[in-house]
Amino acid sequence: xxxxxxxxxxxxxxxxxxxxxxxxxxxxxxxxxxxxxxxxxxxxxxxxxxxxxxxxxxxxxxxxxxxxxxxxxxxxxxxxxxxxxxxxxxxxxxxxxxxxxxxxxxxxxxxxxxxxxxxxxxxxxxxxxxxxxxxxxxxxxxxxxxxxxxxxxxxxxxxxxxxxxxxxxxxxxxxxxxxxxxxxxxxxxxxxxxxxxxxxxxxxxxxxxxxxxxxxxxxxxxxxxxxxxxxxxxxxxxxxxxxxxxxxxxxxxxxxx
Amino acid sequence: xxxxxxxxxxxxxxxxxxxxxxxxxxxxxxxxxxxxxxxxxxxxxxxxxxxxxxxxxxxxxxxxxxxxxxxxxxxxxxxxxxxxxxxxxxxxxxxxxxxxxxxxxxxxxxxxxxxxxxxxxxxxxxxxxxxxxxxxxxxxxxxxxxxxxxxxxxxxxxxxxxxxxxxxxxxxxxxxxxxxxxxxxxxxxxxxxxxxxxxxxxxxxxxxxxxxxxxxxxxxxxxxxxxxxxxxxxxxxxxxxxxxxxxxxxxxxxxxxxxxxxxx
Amino acid sequence: xxxxxxxxxxxxxxxxxxxxxxxxxxxxxxxxxxxxxxxxxxxxxxxxxxxxxxxxxxxxxxxxxxxxxxxxxxxxxxxxxxxxxxxxxxxxxxxxxxxxxxxxxxxxxxxxxxxxxxxxxxxxxxxxxxxxxxxxxxxxxxxxxxxxxxxxxxxxxxxxxxxxxxxxxxxxxxxxxxxxxxxxxxxxxxxxxxxxxxxxxxxxxxxxxxxxxxxxxxxxxxxxxxxxxxxxxxxxxxxxxxxxxxxxxxxxxxxxxxxxxxxxxxxxxxxxxxxxxxxxxxxxxxxxxxxxxxxxxxxxx
Numbered sequence: 001x002x003x004x005x006x007x008x009x010x011x012x013x014x015x016x017x018x019x020x021x022x023x024x025x026x027x028x029x030x031x032x033x034x035x036x037x038x039x040x041x042x043x044x045x046x047x048x049x050x051x052x053x054x055x056x057x058x059x060x061x062x063x064x065x066x067x068x069x070x071x072x073x074x075x076x077x078x079x080x081x082x083x084x085x086x087x088x089x090x091x092x093x094x095x096x097x098x099x100x101x102x103x104x105x106x107x108x109x110x111x112x113x114x115x116x117x118x119x120x121x122x123x124x125x126x127x128x129x130x131x132x133x134x135x136x137x138x139x140x141x142x143x144x145x146x147x148x149x150x151x152x153x154x155x156x157x158x159x160x161x162x163x164x165x166x167x168x169x170x171x172x173x174x175x176x177x178x179x180x181x182x183x184x185x186x187x188x189x190x191x192x193x194x195x196x197x198x199x200x201x202x203x204x205x206x207x208x209x210x211x212x213x214x215x216x217x218x219x220x221x222x223x224x225x226x227x228x229x230x231x232x233x234x235x236x237x238x239x240x241x242x243x244x245x246x247x248x249x250x251x252x253x254x255x256x257x
Numbered sequence: 258x259x260x261x262x263x264x265x266x267x268x269x270x271x272x273x274x275x276x277x278x279x280x281x282x283x284x285x286x287x288x289x290x291x292x293x294x295x296x297x298x299x300x301x302x303x304x305x306x307x308x309x310x311x312x313x314x315x316x317x318x319x320x321x322x323x324x325x326x327x328x329x330x331x332x333x334x335x336x337x338x339x340x341x342x343x344x345x346x347x348x349x350x351x352x353x354x355x356x357x358x359x360x361x362x363x364x365x366x367x368x369x370x371x372x373x374x375x376x377x378x379x380x381x382x383x384x385x386x387x388x389x390x391x392x393x394x395x396x397x398x399x400x401x402x403x404x405x406x407x408x409x410x411x412x413x414x415x416x417x418x419x420x421x422x423x424x425x426x427x428x429x430x431x432x433x434x435x436x437x438x439x440x441x442x443x444x445x446x447x448x449x450x451x452x453x454x455x456x457x458x459x460x461x462x463x464x465x466x467x468x469x470x471x472x473x474x475x476x477x478x479x480x481x482x483x484x485x486x487x488x489x490x491x492x493x494x495x496x497x498x499x500x501x502x503x504x505x506x507x508x509x510x511x512x513x514x515x516x517x518x519x520x521x
Numbered sequence: 522x523x524x525x526x527x528x529x530x531x532x533x534x535x536x537x538x539x540x541x542x543x544x545x546x547x548x549x550x551x552x553x554x555x556x557x558x559x560x561x562x563x564x565x566x567x568x569x570x571x572x573x574x575x576x577x578x579x580x581x582x583x584x585x586x587x588x589x590x591x592x593x594x595x596x597x598x599x600x601x602x603x604x605x606x607x608x609x610x611x612x613x614x615x616x617x618x619x620x621x622x623x624x625x626x627x628x629x630x631x632x633x634x635x636x637x638x639x640x641x642x643x644x645x646x647x648x649x650x651x652x653x654x655x656x657x658x659x660x661x662x663x664x665x666x667x668x669x670x671x672x673x674x675x676x677x678x679x680x681x682x683x684x685x686x687x688x689x690x691x692x693x694x695x696x697x698x699x700x701x702x703x704x705x706x707x708x709x710x711x712x713x714x715x716x717x718x719x720x721x722x723x724x725x726x727x728x729x730x731x732x733x734x735x736x737x738x739x740x741x742x743x744x745x746x747x748x749x750x751x752x753x754x755x756x757x758x759x760x761x762x763x764x765x766x767x768x769x770x771x772x773x774x775x776x777x778x779x780x781x782x783x784x785x786x787x788x789x790x791x792x793x794x795x796x797x798x799x800x801x802x803x804x805x806x807x808x809x810x811x812x813x814x815x816x817x818x819x820x821x822x
Binding site for chain 3: 154156160162
């Protein structure tokens with residue numbers, strides 16, 4: 001089935017790509033011999049070290065947990081607002097302009113505001129993650145609902161679908177693939193929000209470690225954090241992609257990798 | 258959007274038209290008013306030096322419009338932004354074109370572009386800082402890093418999605434590589450390239466603001482730190498609004514340009 | 522994929538038809554006399570160019586899709602509407618189906634005024650309009666599901682109909698895995714599943730290639746003759762209209778109106794050899810002449 005194919009080829013290709021990258025990095029680092037570019041081997045060792053420390057592990061888990069909660073909130077609110085806008089003209093009039101503004105400005109701009117409201121705490125980071133991910137989810141959901149194929153709406157209408165039946169059986173299912181696109185985009189933004197939020201607010205989570213590493217000029221440590229974050233981002237991205245292929249298998253019939 | 262199957266034939270059509278135009282203004286305004294009221298209520302319950310009422314923020318905003326220091330801070334940051342963006346475009350567009358055109362190069366770069374799109378460049382910021390110190394150069398490098406993937410990928414997309422038919426047609430007329438570029442690839446990819454410019458700028462903006470707020474505060478970052486340490490909450494909020502408005506105007510202009518290009 | 526993998530099952534069709542329409546004899550063609558089944562009376566409709574569809578005939582920029590159109594369809598009759606693009610035929614069908622309101626005039630079905638879609642009418646769409654995430658069986662039983670028919674019942678019914686339209690063995694396929702012709706069969710089966718009294722077909726074969734098109738026309742005849750449903754078919758193709766119907770309505774466009782009603786002088790069951798008879802050829806000539814006349818030709822898109 002399409003599922004098996006996806007897992008095999010995509011994972012394999014990425015793993016090979018990363019292995020090649022590691023090799024190239026190692027060579028370049030040895031040749032360049034710069035203090036700020038440690039060899040890949042050094043970084044791997046450092047990552048191992050860090051993961052061995054309980055305080056780092058708990059910080060990492062803390063960051064990931066924040067991200068998931070912030071993302072879940074963004075999904076809940078983003079979907080609610082987006083679907084409302086997609087189905088009701090009034091909701092669209094009321095909220096579109098604000099969602100568009102939020103899409104236009106770099107979300108990072110509101111971080112000082114959250115800092116003021118929530119202070120130096122995890123809630124600030126959550127709020128930043130939320131503001132990064134929610135607008136794109138809302139916007140995509142809106143478009144998803146508005147661009148449902150009119151033909152199948154007509155067909156359902158002609159068979160006497162009530163408004164509730166239409167929404168439940170036809171509109172939502174048809175809009176799901178695009179909604180998932182929004183969720184996927186949202187994940188990328190949530191991870192960015194996590195990092196940026198923590199970097200700026202720099203008290204709890206990975207941000208604290210980064211600040212410390214900076215002062216000590218420990219570039220291997222910094223790179224280690226970077227590598228770990230990249231891995232986290234890629235894994236989460238795969239999760240959403242995977243969920244998409246399962247829920248919306250019908251939309252990928254006839255496509256090949 | 259109503260999925261109902263019929264509309265009544267009432268003569269309410271004309272009223273409906275005007276009614277909708279009114280609603281378009283009234284509803285968002287109502288949302289704004291509700292948010293401001295809720296905000297003021299929240300500020301009232303918190304008694305914090307870090308918060309200010311909507312009214313105070315508005316007044317601070319008006320004051321700042323006339324404050325030279327504010328505009329100087331904005332301009333200082335904008336210089337890094339524009340320089341970084343220019344470099345990202347100068348490097349990114351040719352790179353994207355080559356990646357899109359030459360399959361071997363494409364296969365080489367593909368996984369990294371994917372990863373670059375998904376992962377936050379912000380993690381690389383401290384590394385840049387360690388390498389280049391607290392300098393404007395470091396700032397510009399950060400901006401370039403933020404913007405580059407989002408210039409390269411749409412540019413590549415523009416080249417890759419040119420219909421095979423066009424290329425076949427060109428080669429059947431014996432067009433040389435340079436001619437193919439001039440007559441088919443560049444015109445065909447223009448819209449995607451402009452789209453990439455818009456996306457790249459949006460990310461450059463993010464990069465610039467992020468670096469100012471977190472590591473290297475030479476422009477808006479400095480002013481924000483000053484407001485925060487002096488407990489000038491209203492001024493801080495108003496300044497954030499000002500930065501946002503600048504972003505909106507800049508992005509709006511780019512969107513307009515993009516739409517014009519689409520029509521051409 | 523050959524669409525002739527099925528074996529014709531006339532008996533099955535007849536059985537299904539009596540359960541569907543006990544009052545109509547299988548294989549009946551036009552039943553003379555009594556009230557018309559579909560009665561279109563002086564119907565007009567205009568559209569605003571921005572895609573409003575809210576009427577406003579005093580708006581000079583409005584497009585008049587239909588003007589003062591009247592005709593009737595008797596029970597059990599198969600009527601085709603032929604005309605150029607933009608002559609309002611699809612609009613007409615949508616109004617009879619209850620998907621769009623009329624501006625002036627009225628449409629009665631079975632003596633009652635049309636106010637919306639109803640269980641007595643079923644539509645077959647040009648582009649099948651199947652739910653892409655649902656299997657063939659789920660698509661066929663969609664109308665029944667809306668009516669809250671129990672699952673076992675509607676699944677059994679859907680399977681029977683799948684066999685009837687020649688899709689036995691494809692019950693669990695998704696629309697994306699089917700050819701255009703097969704999708705249209707599903708659309709037809711879906712329409713039949715709800716026991717309608719009237720079948721409305723909106724250029725059902727317009728999106729198919731010529732070969733599949735002809736196969737589907739034969740299919741439609743085979744299935745229809747077993748049911749005797751009142752049918753209204755919209756088409757571009759003069760040959761198709763003549764081959765399938767008892768009567769043809771020729772329409773002109775902008776403003777859309779019926780310019781002539783012609784009875785098809787051929788008996789049933791129809792055979793492909795009839796396409797070479799003088800009656801067929803003359804009728805085709807006649808209709809073409811009507812369609813190419815200056816007023817009609819100008820109205821073409």
